[in-house]
Amino acid sequence: MMSRYPIAGQTKTRLIPRLGPEGAAQLQRQMTEHTLATVARCQQSRRVRGAIAFTDANLAQMQAWLGPDGDYWPQGEGDLGDRMARAFERSFATGATRTVMIGIDCPDLTPALLATAFNQLDIAPVVFGPAADGGYYLIGLAQPYPDLFRGIAWGTDQVFAQSRQILNAATIPFAVLPTLTDVDYPEDLPVWEKYQGGRS
Numbered sequence: 001m002m003s004r005y006p007i008a009g010q011t012k013t014r015l016i017p018r019l020g021p022e023g024a025a026q027l028q029r030q031m032t033e034h035t036l037a038t039v040a041r042c043q044q045s046r047r048v049r050g051a052i053a054f055t056d057a058n059l060a061q062m063q064a065w066l067g068p069d070g071d072y073w074p075q076g077e078g079d080l081g082d083r084m085a086r087a088f089e090r091s092f093a094t095g096a097t098r099t100v101m102i103g104i105d106c107p108d109l110t111p112a113l114l115a116t117a118f119n120q121l122d123i124a125p126v127v128f129g130p131a132a133d134g135g136y137y138l139i140g141l142a143q144p145y146p147d148l149f150r151g152i153a154w155g156t157d158q159v160f161a162q163s164r165q166i167l168n169a170a171t172i173p174f175a176v177l178p179t180l181t182d183v184d185y186p187e188d189l190p191v192w193e194k195y196q197g198g199r200s
Contacts, residue, residue: 117138
């Protein structure tokens with residue numbers, strides 16, 4: 001799971017005009033905790049090891065927030081693609097045979113959908129959960145593909161399209177999950193509001 005420490009004014013900045021700096025940071029906190037609960041429910045029915053790739057904090061801060069027993073990995077430097085590729089590399093280096101990466105922006109992600117992503121990796125080497133804004137809320141790999149994170153216009157509506165182009169050019173098959181909505185802009189907030197602070 002990719003997340004960032006909820007510092008007011010530095011997280012969920014596109015929602016600050018609606019929620020204010022503190023409100024946006026609180027949303028980041030609640031959505032992270034909601035996503036962790038989703039992962040925990042998936043782990044009840046499938047053997048999945050979880051890890052949190054974090055930024056804007058140190059290990060002690062993450063442990064104080066989300067508990068001392070979590071597996072916390074600093075994202076490191078670079079753009080989003082660099083940080084995602086690094087997290088995948090670390091996961092496979094620790095012995096994972098399948099790795100699914102998610103953000104915290106998609107509260108409609110369910111334990112069943114997470115399990116489906118892992119199942120799809122038994123069939124295809126790559127799986128995407130596309131987001132309605134043209135990005136993706138989930139990407140899963142059966143082995144590292146560092147080229148998949150290079151030359152992508154991160155933060156735009158071209159992310160998923162460009163990712164597909166890279167795989168098609170390399171003749172690498174991929175699976176696609178249902179499209180869901182990320183919570184990035186004020187107009188997306190109704191997607192989150194039905195969970196009322198992360199309670200599903």
